[in-house]
Amino acid sequence: MQEYSVKVTLPDGQVMAVTASESDTxxxxxxxxxxxxxxxxxxxIVNGRLRELNKKIKSDCELSFVTTADRDGRRTYRRSVVLLLQRAIYDVYGSMTQLHVMHSLGEGYYCQLEKAVECADSQQEKYNEDTDQGSRENSEKSVTEHDIDRIVCSMYTFVEKDLTITKHSAKTQYAEQLFKEKGLHDKERLLHYRRSSRVNLYELDGVVDYFYGFMAPSTGMLKYFDIVPYESGFVLLFPGAHSRSVEPLVTSNKLFHTLDDSREWSKMLGIGTIGSLNDAIAAGRGQEIMLLQEALMEQKIGNLAAQIASDDKKKFVMIAGPSSSGKTSFANRLSIQLIAKGRKPHPLSLDDYYVDREFCPKHPDGSFDFECLESIDVKLFNEDMNRLLKGEAVDMPSFNFKTGKREYRGRKLTLGVDDILVIEGIHGLNDRLSQLIPPEHKFKIYISALTQLNIDEHNPLSTTDERLIRRIVRDARTRGTNAMETIAMWPSVRKGERENIFPFQEQADVMFNSALVYELAVLKVYAEPLLFGIERDCPEYLEAKRLLKLLDYFLPMPADGIPNNSLLREFVGGSCFNV
Known part of the structure; x- marks a missing residue:
């Protein structure tokens, strides 16, 4: 039997050489x-490429491992638990009940169950009409606590059996027909647009599915999960910071209903999944979808402006959200709508209240921490805002990023009866920032790109991925930062969001979703060349390859018809705003 030399890199950087036979996985x-x-x-990771653990050793190689605490490991774990959940649902309800993974919620997935739709060819047109390209309100199945107990019990039974998750390579056309027969029409339509002639299917004890990414080798590894009832469905919970303990559900109806409202938008557009978006593009409806989405967003911004303008006490509109949410374009569009409602908005960036660079806190590695609250002169901000409330004229500061110092350039501001400040900054929702401003004068808005698209029935589309792709495109265009650099800094950006933005989102008066149902079809054209530019030996290559696979699901759309005030223009260029 052939033997191979395997150099294994351990977490501490130590490299150990071992011998493995050709039969070893x-x-x-x-x-x-x-x-x-x-x-x-x-x-x-074999010679720089991610591999599932059931792969056999086929040559001398360099090997390292990914754990369930790592980013790719967490994704793999979650996908695998979804397949485990499907098998348990089949066990509890039978084949006529289908799982739909709707979207992320906290450290989990919000899910619903529905009765399977008859799948004969004669019913396909009726299916599309009845479900309005993904709306399933008429067939949702309510889930009781007793049902959940049975599902969880079944899942743990399969974990104890340590059943193998088997990978099959199948012709794409065969897989498309298979899912059509199973009534999984979103998956069928997704595969209809796959360029590859073959796809990987995964089977667990008779349940076959297609997933976006790698899977665990067996159910014995999937020990940590929980299910809790929520709204008309339930949340499948996963481990969070600690890979061997389940994170409890921490969310709010405010966030959930923002996501739910976005799904109502997608129903109006007839676009709920990548496959249905591709159908629209292929049918020549791309421009129509684009204009409808933009009209819906403008209507929502207008309604929000009317809500703010109706209260004369509101003097400070405070906008915060994670990276690449489109905050600047949103603030400009909201300001225009406020003018139309009789108010006089004045834009203000919290960046202008940075402390001088020499006083800015630092990270342990010595780099400046521009994202912590202490990097903002909170005392001066509160003093200036309260002077404005009293009707005084205030000399507004500007921060010079080249010198690292605050400057005053003669920009005087006084708030009259109709004047209102539109303040943008990552700490806008944190009451510690505006602690001396009376609450009745503040209106807080949390903005994020909460995508309403799903990949298919069992694969939600990551909101974080959408924001990362936005940022890759924007940074390359406006900051001279390549995709490799943007991907490398993304974990640090995410850490700052978790510490400084997400904990305060519940304090918002309104949550605004800036995601555009068509945007990844447009961003694809800009992002793919940037991602292909990352070399295979770069640590960021694996993430770039994963994003390229995601973008490969989409048919491309040209940016020509996008209005110049669209939030998407902040990223692809051509905006009428100074963004």
Whole structure:
């Protein structure tokens, strides 16, 4: 039997050479080194490429492992638990009940169940009409706590059995027909636009599915999950910061209903999944979808402006949200609508209240921490805002990013009866920032790109991925930052969001969704060349490859017809605003 030399890189950087036979899988090698890891190993990296643990060693190679605490490991774990959930639902309800993973909620997925729709060819047209391209309100199945107990019990039974999750390579046309027969029409339409002649299917004890990404080798690894009832469905909970304990559901009806409202928008557009968007583009409806989406968004911004303008006490509109949410374009469009409602808005960036660079806090590595609240002169901000409330004239500061110092350039401001400040900055929702401003004078808005699209029935589209792709495109165009650099800094950006933005989103008066149902079809054209520019030996290559696979699902759309006031123009260029 052929033997190979495998150089294994451990978490501390130590490299150990071992011998493996041609019959050994990556999982067999991983078992030798599991004691070196605090978390469970779920994937391997062979010569720089991600591989599932059931892959066999085929040559001399360099090997490292991915655990369930790592970014790719967490994604793999979640996909695998969804397949486990499907198998349990089949066990509890039978084949006539289907799972729909709707969207992320906290550290989990909000899910609903529906009765399967008859799938004969004669029913296909009726299916599309009745469901309005993904709306399933007439067939949702309510889930009781007793049902959940049965599902969870079934899932743990399969975990104890440690059943193999088998990977099959199938012709794309075969898979498309298979899912059509199963009534999984979103998955069928997704595969209809796949360029590859073959796809990977995964099977667990007779349940076959297609997933966006790698899977765990067996159910024995999927020990940590929970299910809690929520609204008309339930939330499948996963581990969070600690890979071996489930994160409790921490969310609010405000966020949930913002996501739910977005799904209502997608119903109006007839676009709920990538497959239905591709159908519209292929049918020549791309421009129509674009204009409808923009009209709906303008209507929503107008309604929000009317709500603010109706209260004369509101003097400070405070806008905050994570990176690449389109905050600047949104603030400009909201200001225009406020003018139309009789108010006089004045834009203000919290960046102008940065402390001088020499006083800015630093990270442990010595770099400046521009995202912490202490980087803002909170005392001066409150003093200036309260002077404005009293009707005084205030000399407004400007921050010079080249010198790292605050400057005064003669920009005087006085708030009259109709005047209102539109303030944008990451700490806008944190009451510590505006602690001396009376609450009745503040109106807080949380903005984020909460995508209303799903990949298919069982694969939600990540809001974070959409924002990352936005940022890759924008940074390359406006900051001279390549895709590799943007991907490399993204974990630090996300850390700042978790610490400084997400904890305060509940304090918003309104949550605004800036996601555009068509945007990834447009961003694809800009992002793909940037991602292809990342070399295979770069640490960011694996993430770039994953994003390229995501974008490959979309048919491209030209940006020509996008209005120049669209939020998307902030990223692709051509905006009428100074963004």
């Amino acid at each position: 990556l999982e067999a090698v991983a078992d030798r080194f599991k004691d070196y890891y605090e978390d469970d190993i779920i994937l391997g």
